[in-house]
Amino acid sequence: xxxxxxxxxxxxxxxxxxxxxxxxxxxxxxxxxxxxxxxxxxxxxxxxxxxxxxxxxxxxxxxxxxxxxxxxxxxxxxxxxxxxxxxxxxxxxxxxxxxxxxxxxxxxxxxxxxxxxxxxxxxxxxxxxxxxxxxxxxxxxxxxxxxxxxxxxxxxxxxxxxxxxxxxxxxxxxxxxxxxxxxxxxxxxxxxxxxxxxxxxxxxxxxxxxxxxxxxxxxxxxxxxxxxxx
Amino acid sequence: xxxxxxxxxxxxxxxxxxxxxxxxxxxxxxxxxxxxxxxxxxxxxxxxxxxxxxxxxxxxxxxxxxxxxxxxxxxxxxxxxxxxxxxxxxxxxxxxxxxxxxxxxxxxxxxxxxxxxxxxxxxxxxxxxxxxxxxxxxxxxxxxxxxxxxxxxxxxxxxxxxxxxxxxxxxxxxxxxxxxxxxxxxxxxxxxxxxxxxxxxxxxxxxxxxxxxxxxxxxxxxxxxxxxxxxxxxxxxxxxxxxxxxxxxx
Numbered sequence: 001x002x003x004x005x006x007x008x009x010x011x012x013x014x015x016x017x018x019x020x021x022x023x024x025x026x027x028x029x030x031x032x033x034x035x036x037x038x039x040x041x042x043x044x045x046x047x048x049x050x051x052x053x054x055x056x057x058x059x060x061x062x063x064x065x066x067x068x069x070x071x072x073x074x075x076x077x078x079x080x081x082x083x084x085x086x087x088x089x090x091x092x093x094x095x096x097x098x099x100x101x102x103x104x105x106x107x108x109x110x111x112x113x114x115x116x117x118x119x120x121x122x123x124x125x126x127x128x129x130x131x132x133x134x135x136x137x138x139x140x141x142x143x144x145x146x147x148x149x150x151x152x153x154x155x156x157x158x159x160x161x162x163x164x165x166x167x168x169x170x171x172x173x174x175x176x177x178x179x180x181x182x183x184x185x186x187x188x189x190x191x192x193x194x195x196x197x198x199x200x201x202x203x204x205x206x207x208x209x210x211x212x213x214x215x216x217x218x219x220x221x222x223x224x225x226x227x228x229x230x
Numbered sequence: 231x232x233x234x235x236x237x238x239x240x241x242x243x244x245x246x247x248x249x250x251x252x253x254x255x256x257x258x259x260x261x262x263x264x265x266x267x268x269x270x271x272x273x274x275x276x277x278x279x280x281x282x283x284x285x286x287x288x289x290x291x292x293x294x295x296x297x298x299x300x301x302x303x304x305x306x307x308x309x310x311x312x313x314x315x316x317x318x319x320x321x322x323x324x325x326x327x328x329x330x331x332x333x334x335x336x337x338x339x340x341x342x343x344x345x346x347x348x349x350x351x352x353x354x355x356x357x358x359x360x361x362x363x364x365x366x367x368x369x370x371x372x373x374x375x376x377x378x379x380x381x382x383x384x385x386x387x388x389x390x391x392x393x394x395x396x397x398x399x400x401x402x403x404x405x406x407x408x409x410x411x412x413x414x415x416x417x418x419x420x421x422x423x424x425x426x427x428x429x430x431x432x433x434x435x436x437x438x439x440x441x442x443x444x445x446x447x448x449x450x451x452x453x454x455x456x457x458x459x460x461x462x463x464x465x466x467x468x469x470x471x472x473x474x475x476x477x478x479x480x
Contacts, residue, residue, distance in 0.1 A: 133285050134323035134382075138337035138389055139313030142305065148336060152327050 038116025376407030
């Protein structure tokens with residue numbers, strides 16, 4: 001017991017746990033919001049309308065072509081300023097602010113939605129057009145064809161890509177420390193600064209992230225195997 | 231239009247960009263007739279058969295099926311027509327995530343043709359027809375090409391179609407499997423099924439077809455009974471095509 005209570009991890013347990021909580025909140029919220037947004041973007045990208053396709057394409061290209069750190073700082077620093085400027089034009093003179101955790105969730109979700117939409121689109125494109133033709137030639141409607149022929153096959157291809165994206169999201173969410181969101185990395189950096197220990201805190205951080213991503217990828221694999229047996 | 235005309239093409243034209251694939255085709259197919267489409271590659275055989283059930287949309291002209299112009303129908307209205315036109319593809323296109331039984335019964339069950347409780351019996355009955363009852367629980371990836379194509383035929387028959395369209399049904403098969411698929415098609419023809427078959431199997435055309443359409447440059451260059459066509463082709467292109475086949479076979 002004496003040994004355990006002397007360890008760094010034990011002394012900083014409250015900070016580490018609250019950091020873990022923030023990381024989990026940002027990650028889970030971003031997975032959910034990013035997936036919904038990603039599905040919408042993917043559907044737009046597969047639309048018959050040229051303009052809608054172009055909007056979705058541009059959205060994906062910009063988000064994949066700019067660093068996440070720029071996107072994050074833009075949400076945290078620039079968005080409130082732009083919003084303030086717009087409000088002042090309409091005669092309302094207040095300067096809006098955004099808290100670090102919501103800013104983190106918005107930036108990580110939007111960034112992730114671009115990758116999720118590409119995973120979904122890739123999954124649908126990988127289903128041979130002959131599948132749709134065979135189903136339609138039997139007289140099945142577009143909707144029934146999607147539901148019983150295309151989506152089940154697409155999902156099998158989308159799922160592993162989605163799993164990789166969620167794992168990446170958990171790791172990359174650590175970037176929110178630069179706007180001061182108190183996530184795991186933020187707490188670990190504090191720990192390092194106060195204890196002058198340059199090794200242990202980072203090993204703790206690595207271990208926590210590894211446990212999170214490893215568990216998630218196990219869960220995704222479990223469902224992947226289930227889908228294969230259907 | 232005579233009583234027993236089931237399909238009629240009027241000025242059927244298809245352009246892909248600037249290239250004219252089908253050039254004002256006028257033709258009729260009667261009930262219970264077996265028509266084979268033959269000709270060199272790239273002459274629009276597959277496009278023509280795909281235009282019959284609107285898997286491909288013609289540029290102009292009309293396709294009359296049982297008196298109804300399909301080119302004027304909306305997507306939803308086409309679903310009802312397609313139920314009556316079974317189609318078999320070169321690459322089988324079985325649904326890989328469903329077993330043989332569900333491949334066959336997905337459409338008739340979803341479309342209310344048969345209750346789910348009778349699905350297995352219906353699948354069994356159709357598999358008997360194509361000689362594959364033992365494969366009812368198999369998944370498509372465990373079937374040989376010939377077996378897969380026979381299941382695909384059973385799947386199309388499950389909708390009780392009035393016409394069966396075959397788009398090069400044996401072209402993707404290993405030679406030793408061609409026979410088993412042609413046998414099933416021959417049985418189907420003997421039962422009086424109306425069939426349109428794009429094929430390179432001249433033996434099948436000779437033996438089973440009522441008429442041969444020789445397609446060349448987007449037109450039906452020759453429309454003849456098989457014995458006339460194979461012994462005395464009128465069209466010079468058809469003569470050339472057949473003599474090339476003979477060279478290969480001798």
